[in-house]
Amino acid sequence: MKKLKRSARLVEMTQYLLTRPHQLIPLTTFAQRYGAAKSSISEDLAIIKEVFEDEGNGELQTLAGAAGGVKYIPKMGREQALQFINQLCEKLSEPDRILPGGYLYMSDLLGQPAFMNEAGKLFATAFAGRAIDCVMTVETKGIPLAYATGAELNLPVVLVRRDHQVTEGSAVSINYVSGSHKSLHTMSLSRRALKEKSRVLIVDDFMKAGGTIQGMVDLLGEFDAEVAGVGVLVESGEVESEQRLLEDYVSLATLRAVDAKGKEISVAPGNYFTGK
Amino acid sequence: MKKLKRSARLVEMTQYLLTRPHQLIPLTTFAQRYGAAKSSISEDLAIIKEVFEDEGNGELQTLAGAAGGVKYIPKMGREQALQFINQLCEKLSEPDRILPGGYLYMSDLLGQPAFMNEAGKLFATAFAGRAIDCVMTVETKGIPLAYATGAELNLPVVLVRRDHQVTEGSAVSINYVSGSHKSLHTMSLSRRALKEKSRVLIVDDFMKAGGTIQGMVDLLGEFDAEVAGVGVLVESGEVESEQRLLEDYVSLATLRAVDAKGKEISVAPGNYFTGK
Known part of the structure; x- marks a missing residue:
């Protein structure tokens, strides 16, 4: 004392x-x-x-x-949240992010711990009232976001792997169809990583049609666990609504269009303020 | 005002x-x-x-x-650091961590953001005085540790991938020999992820002979960048000193021996206090 x-x-x-x-x-x-x-x-x-x-x-x-x-x-106040989301949209619009195939380079943003912590605080604000047992993401780029969110909510992070690793012990694997390419992938989660009946907040850096996140939802089913919420940093707006696999999620920014030829990227705020 | x-x-x-x-x-x-x-x-x-x-x-x-x-x-004070390292050793010694092949399940520890943040604070304490431009790790399990360290030091995190990803743009790939299995692997870093002449703090969750970390060191050479320090959460003590590829690093715990049959794990503090 x-x-x-x-x-x-x-x-x-x-x-x-x-x-x-x-x-x-x-x-x-x-x-x-x-x-x-x-x-x-x-x-x-x-x-x-x-x-x-x-x-x-x-x-x-x-x-x-x-x-x-x-x-x-x-909790992040409304004013700071607006400021953060505007800053995110502005940074994502920088034309030199455009990669071959119309992909967007985001690793510099995802590589800033303080920036990730702010995004995590936004998710913690959006999901503060829900009963959640853990945060889940699939490797690799969503990891810092998931940890930032977990830190603010004082929750553990469960990491889904693309392959089954020797350091994970026995695991449950599922196949899933990635919505944008309709290609088949595998994801895997260690048996001991998740308790039955857990309520899980899924976090990822990017969502197009939502195939990867739907894969995580399916994986939760194998553990008799349930989705408590979904948060994505950036969603693609270039998806027809009938193709979208998920309806209930929080996004911080929407990638409207990437014009590789004209070197223009159109980004708008996500549904954080407007809800779904 | x-x-x-x-x-x-x-x-x-x-x-x-x-x-x-x-x-x-x-x-x-x-x-x-x-x-x-x-x-x-x-x-x-x-x-x-x-x-x-x-x-x-x-x-x-x-x-x-x-x-x-x-x-x-x-900075984490000496008393708190001792307490953290003892707690880490104690948790790592829990016998139900033993996996087939003598591997250790650590994902529950690595999945606790608050625990990772404390480890990050220890690395930030150890390396506070050095001139460092960024923290580097290779996917996957070292990522939370690298971000925790980066957050405390206010530095960006550079993430080396196992494969070349379309979302990374042009990249430099190298092959490296993982010391414990003498098997050949590839790692890859986006060209725009790292500026030339950067001074880089390498962080990872586990080091045996140091092949993976040596791979990152070699990759730094390709970028004309240099190693400012190496921090690992757990080092394996089951390595002959002539097999060890690295001499200068900070570890928080040393895995002395895993007796899968007798269900015993022997863990001691790393070289954090004793230095190298």
Whole structure:
């Protein structure tokens, strides 16, 4: 136990809460930690709560009673979310991203941890109210997004592999049809990676018709698990609605069109604000 | 600009600094943001600095002068580091991790974002003083560790692929010999992923003889880039020293022996504290 002045206590409590999202912390933890009365702790928390909420940085939820405490729920405010999504659209529109075949180079964006953490915070905001046991993605490019989301929601990440690996133990494999090419692929998940009945948030970097994500949904069926939500960074708008395999998902940006000849990429915000 | 009381200002500044590691923030940024005198901001920073350093959570470096400001350097204190490494060793020793062939199941540990972030903070502590431009790993299992390290050091992550992907554009591929099986593999890096002369911190989840990491080192040569450091979560101690391809690296745990028959795994701390 250490006796701290209120000013130092506020700094420490802020740090303590920010590094423990979605965890219930009993007031007695703080009271014992700082040798302070619960009433002083409550006053401190009121100050922190106000700053967090003014900043659009998240909520402090207070639960009263013996089993009570305080929980930090990371949330990105509307203004910051708009700013982030506009920035994402702007960056995706840079014409030198166009690759042969009309593909888009995104690895520079996906390679920025701070950028990924912001995207993860957006997904954590969108799915904060749902009952979720874990975040799932398939290798490779969705991994940083899945971890960023898992970190903000304090949830483990389950990683689906393209091939069965010796380091995964016994696994369940399925075949799936990738919607855009109608080609057949395999994905595989370690038996011990996912408990039965889990509620799973699927996260990926890109979705066209949704074949890969539908593959993950099918894989969940093999584990008697269920989809709690789907979040994608970028969705392709170049899909006829009857081809789309999924209806219920959150996207941050929509790739409208890639004109390889004219070197123009048209990107719009995803359905994050408008919902589905 | 908003006028805040000192208590609220401390909460906000703490949050602001924690989310911007390794970034120089001019005092005027804070002074303008809160409509406060620089002298008050300096007093606030002194309080924050003391709490961070007492907690073993990192340093606040203050640079004087016109181009000056404050920089938060995340560091894990010795006590916390010891605790983390002991916890890692303990978890790795759980006998039900043993897979056929003497492999170890680690995906549950690698799937915990908070655990990965702590490991990343340890690497950030070990390499805080070096000049580094980016963090590199090869897919798949080292990715969360590389991002956690990149986030703490405020550096981008460069991802080496096993195969050349259409979404990566033109790429440089090399063959490498994986030391433990003496088998030949390919790895590939997008031309635009890495600038020439970059100083690169290589991070991976596991190292046996070091063939995969040596592959990344060779790949760096193709980009006229150099190794700034190597960090691995777990190294195998079952390697004769003449077989080891790398000498200079930081490991958090050493896998001494896996006795599949007796269901025993022997794990010891890596060279993090002892150095190489």
